[in-house]
Amino acid sequence: MADEIILLDFWPSMFGMKVRIALAEKGLKYEYRDEDLFNKGPLLLEMNPIHKKIPVLIHNGKPICESQIIVQYIDEVWKDKSPLLPSDQYHRAQARFWADYIDKKISSIEMQQKGAFFYP
Numbered sequence: 074m075a076d077e078i079i080l081l082d083f084w085p086s087m088f089g090m091k092v093r094i095a096l097a098e099k100g101l102k103y104e105y106r107d108e109d110l111f112n113k114g115p116l117l118l119e120m121n122p123i124h125k126k127i128p129v130l131i132h133n134g135k136p137i138c139e140s141q142i143i144v145q146y147i148d149e150v151w152k153d154k155s156p157l158l159p160s161d162q163y164h165r166a167q168a169r170f171w172a173d174y175i176d177k178k179i180s181s182i183e184m185q186q187k188g189a190f191f192y193p
């Protein structure tokens with residue numbers, strides 16, 4: 074049976090974009106659902122009751138939350154297709170450092186924008 078993959082996302086989100094890039098690198102087909110973050114849908118609230126944030130990947134009915142964890146999950150599940158990290162351990166550590174750095178930068182920018190245009 075084919076995998077059912079649904080991505081709950083919000084198109085300008087850098088966190089969502091990271092997941093979309095990972096899915097594209099792996100050549101995976103998925104259903105994209107754009108969420109209204111000002112009026113969150115019941116599926117988002119059900120699938121991510123802790124943070125109530127996008128992105129959420131729903132794989133065969135099971136939710137995976139937090140973009141870094143989602144990207145790691147995608148890389149582990151579809152490990153036969155285009156590895157997302159370098160094979161060398163040191164280079165992998167470097168890639169993880171920069172991914173973490175960018176996440177923290179985006180989060181701090183979003184914190185400053187709370188209540189502003191994009192994010193409720």
Ligand SMILES: N[C@@H](CCC(=O)N[C@@H](CS)C(=O)NCC(=O)O)C(=O)O
Nearest residue numbers: 086087088110126127128139140141
């Ligand atoms: N640490 C989370 C951050 C996700 C995040 O901040 N998502 C924002 C959109 S970019 C969101 O859903 N905001 C809605 C809210 O804060 O209620 C991740 O990496 O997935």
